[in-house]
Amino acid sequence: MLISGGNIVSAEAAWDHVTMANRELAFKAGDVIKVLDASNKDWWWGQIDDEEGWFPASFVRLWVNQEDGVEEGTSEVQNGHLDPTSDCLCIGRTLQNRDQMRANVINEIMSTERHYIKHLKDICEGYLKQCRKRRDMFSDEQLKVIFGNIEDIYRFQMGFVRDLEKQYNNEEPHLSEIGPCFLEHQDGFWIYSEYCNNHLDACMELSKLMKDGRYQHFFEACRLLQQMIDIAIDGFLLTPVQKICKYPLQLAELLKYTAQDHSDYRYVAAALAVMRNVTQQINERKRRLENIDKIAQWQASVLDWEGDDILDRSSELIYTGEMQWIYQPYGRNQQRVFFLFDHQLVLCKKVKISFYVITVMCIVCICIYIYVCSLMLPSMAVCFHRITAK
Incomplete structure (x- = not known):
């Protein structure tokens, strides 16, 4: 569908x-x-x-x-709580008054912040607090993996929302000056980096626990006891990841409908730049961690791996494809699949059981390193064979 x-x-x-x-x-x-x-x-x-x-x-x-x-x-x-054709965030094209448009965006920001605080409270009090009571089911280490620093985020957001409420003009929302709030709290938003980097591990840990019916019933009981909406725990835990990405979108929309002579204009513009930088940096850190995890899993699947780990020299896969390996002095060709990482090249051959075997390990000069990078279109096969560049 x-x-x-x-x-x-x-x-x-x-x-x-x-x-x-x-x-x-x-x-x-x-x-x-x-x-x-x-x-x-x-x-x-x-x-x-x-x-x-x-x-x-x-x-x-x-x-x-x-x-x-x-x-x-x-x-x-x-999760079925929003019609994709609704105008939750978008400003209707029929609205001609800039002040009304700005008021709509301000009201939307305030509404989502209040709703988000409730989500965080539900996670901390509805799930985490109850989990801590069940030492027979959860260790401290497990709770740290599953919930990360969610309590720190909750405390930070409560302070942030309090300041937003002070700047919110309920009678004339378009006059609200919320840009300075983002600037005053800009350092605090970095706590999302730890949470986002940990989120994949949290999902994996939850997935393992959910194979046991006891944990399924426990988390469902927590949700019902807290009178939370019908979303699974992993949906609630995804909320902070989505929230930090949403700030630049909301601020860009606010700036769009803020006149340049408005007292909040330069603060909103600065806040937008700050929040874009925060989300970009968090995204980059998350991407690097995910790359490292994928490379480690990739190496673990290789048969007959020898020598240093890939991660001792590299942290990123640059290119992958197929190539002809020519053995000297006989000039015999063999089909290989290559993986070009930063600082090394891995060549592999496929075996019928869909694993790959390391066939060669040698030193490659920088000219070969660059030449191989320009080979044919990448193949999404997985294979292995090793060359390192000093």
């Missing part, structure tokens, strides 16, 4: 998606993706140019108004 009335819709990537799987769609933050199939709430099928593949739904934000290209988060859409 498609997302909206049988029509293809667009989404913007909030995070980089780095993958070696041949049926997954790789992209970088900011890329525009055509969503072709959203029948699965976790994995969608999409297209960028001529490439199609699966990608995590949580890595993108839907454009709510497909004609105007106004974006909104995916969590409500995935």
